[in-house]
Amino acid sequence: MRDFIKYKNKKRVLIGIFSFILFVMLVFFVFYKADEFVIFHIRLPRVIAAAVVGAMLGLSGAVMQGILKNYLASPFTLGISHGALFGVSFSLVLLGGSFMFLSAFLGGIAVIIMIFLLSFRIFSKETLILCGIAISAVFSSLSMFLQYFASDVELSHIINWSFGDLSKATYESVKVCVFVFILSLIYFYTKRWDFNALEIEESENVGVDVKRLSIISLFIATFLSTLSVSYFGIIGFIGLIAPHFARLIIGGSYEYLFVMSAILGALLLSVSDFLARNILYPVEIPVGIITSLLGGVVFLYLLLRKRK
Numbered sequence: 098m099r100d101f102i103k104y105k106n107k108k109r110v111l112i113g114i115f116s117f118i119l120f121v122m123l124v125f126f127v128f129y130k131a132d133e134f135v136i137f138h139i140r141l142p143r144v145i146a147a148a149v150v151g152a153m154l155g156l157s158g159a160v161m162q163g164i165l166k167n168y169l170a171s172p173f174t175l176g177i178s179h180g181a182l183f184g185v186s187f188s189l190v191l192l193g194g195s196f197m198f199l200s201a202f203l204g205g206i207a208v209i210i211m212i213f214l215l216s217f218r219i220f221s222k223e224t225l226i227l228c229g230i231a232i233s234a235v236f237s238s239l240s241m242f243l244q245y246f247a248s249d250v251e252l253s254h255i256i257n258w259s260f261g262d263l264s265k266a267t268y269e270s271v272k273v274c275v276f277v278f279i280l281s282l283i284y285f286y287t288k289r290w291d292f293n294a295l296e297i298e299e300s301e302n303v304g305v306d307v308k309r310l311s312i313i314s315l316f317i318a319t320f321l322s323t324l325s326v327s328y329f330g331i332i333g334f335i336g337l338i339a340p341h342f343a344r345l346i347i348g349g350s351y352e353y354l355f356v357m358s359a360i361l362g363a364l365l366l367s368v369s370d371f372l373a374r375n376i377l378y379p380v381e382i383p384v385g386i387i388t389s390l391l392g393g394v395v396f397l398y399l400l401l402r403k404r405k
Contacts, residue, residue: 108347108348108350108352108353109353111346111347111357112347112353112356112357112360115346115357115360115361115364116360118364119148119360119363119364119367122364122367122368123144123145123148123367126140126144126147126367126370126371127140127141127144128140129371142266142267142268142270142271143263143264143266143370144367144370145266145271145275146263146266146270146271146274146328146329147263147266147363147366147367147369147370147384148363148366148367149271149274149275149278149363150263150274150325150328150329150332150366151335151339151362151363151364151365151366151367152278152282152359152360152362152363153274153277153278153281153321153322153324153325153359153362154171154172154321154322154325154332154335154336154339154362154366155335155336155339155340155343155358155359155360155361155362155363155365156278156281156282156285156318156321156355156358156359156362157171157172157317157318157319157321157322157336158170158171158172158335158336158337158339158340158358158362159336159339159340159343159351159354159355159358159359160285160314160315160317160318160355161175161315161318161336162340163292163295163314163351163354164295164310164311164314164315164318165225166295167225167226168340168341168344168399169226169337169396169399169400170225170226170229170337171334171335171336171337171340172205172318172319172321172322172336173331173333173334173336173337173392174226174229174230174334174337174396175208175209175212175225175226175228175229175232176208176212176228176229176230176231176232176233176236177205177208177209177319177322177323178205178322178326178331178332178333179208179232179233179236179237179240179331180204180205180206180207180208180232180236181201181202181204181205181322181323181326181327181331182201182204182236182237182240182255182258182259182326182330182331183204183236183237183239183240183243184197184199184200184201184202184203184204184205184323184327185197185200185201185204185255185258185326185327185330186239186240186243186244186247186255186258187200187204187243188200188201189247189251189254189255190243190244190246190247190251190255191243197327198323198324198327201323201324201326201327202319202320202323202324202327204236204323205319205320205322205323205326206316206319206323208229208232208236208319209315209316209319211228211232212225212228212229212232240255240259243255244256257330257383258326258330258331259330259331259385260330260331260383260385260386261329261330261331261332261333261383261384261385261386261388262329262330262383262384262385263329263370263384264381265328265329266328266329270328270329273324273328274324274325274328277320277321277324278321278359281317281320281321282355282356282359284317285314285317285351285355286355286356288310288314289350289351289352289355290351290352291305291310292310292351293350293351293352295307295310322336330383330385331385332366332384332385332388333385333388333389333392334388334389334391334392334393334395334396335362335365335366335388335392336362337392337395337396337399338361338365338391338392338395339358339359339361339362339365340354340358341395341399342361343357343358343360343361346361365388365391366384366388369384369387369388369391370384370387372387373386373387
């Protein structure tokens with residue numbers, strides 16, 4: 098019993114340490130080389146957006162990996178981000194920018210439905226990722242098709258969305274993201290023991306409604322990722338990297354994994370955005386380029402490690 102208490106206290110201390118590191122870095126990123134106007138009108142909403150969107154993506158990645166039992170699953174690798182981008186492109190080109198979030202959400206939901214339909218007969222971990230890659234290619238092609246008929250202004254918007262950019266952050270968008278993230282985190286934390294039970298092969302025998310939990314959880318995780326795409330574009334691989342690092346640091350128990358994945362997601366995206374703003378100063382690089390570069394390397398490492 099004493100060892101168990103020490104184990105839990107150790108996990109909580111680790112979460113506290115990383116939370117403090119995140120807070121200190123966010124304060125630094127806000128005040129770094131900025132006057133009062135820049136801090137409160139440009140820098141603050143952008144830094145908060147980086148932290149919240151990173152937390153959303155980290156949480157959604159942990160959920161998808163838990164439900165699908167595949168540590169390579171994430172909104173980006175499953176094609177959900179590309180489905181959402183197609184929805185944004187559809188809204189910009191054909192609807193004049195109306196119903197953008199709804200279009201992005203429907204695009205992401207369509208990807209999840211297609212993955213389940215395609216992998217229904219050959220349901221395996223590998224099949225899900227392969228389906229995600231194939232569907233990403235399909236929706237990327239559809240987005241390019243719309244780009245071909247888009248005006249110069251519409252094309253510019255679509256390209257900016259495909260890069261992933263936090264410079265368009267506002268207090269209004271940050272409020273929405275914070276509200277949705279907090280509600281989602283509360284829900285998943287209340288379901289932490291159900292997620293732990295999913296690791297058991299006969300999890301339904303211990304009282305877990307696997308089908309209901311899977312549908313609701315994937316719905317919420319898709320909502321989180323499409324919300325970030327509709328506001329800030331595609332920001333790849335945060336949902337893959339953050340849960341993986343969280344498991345290395347704190348273990349696989351979902352009592353702590355959801356919170357740590359969100360913290361590390363916020364940390365990774367905040368650092369990536371800081372690099373994007375300063376690495377070629379005064380030129381800013383879209384943050385999606387930084388995260389894709391980092392994530393691509395980690396993704397290859399995970400594939401090689403899994404093969405071994």
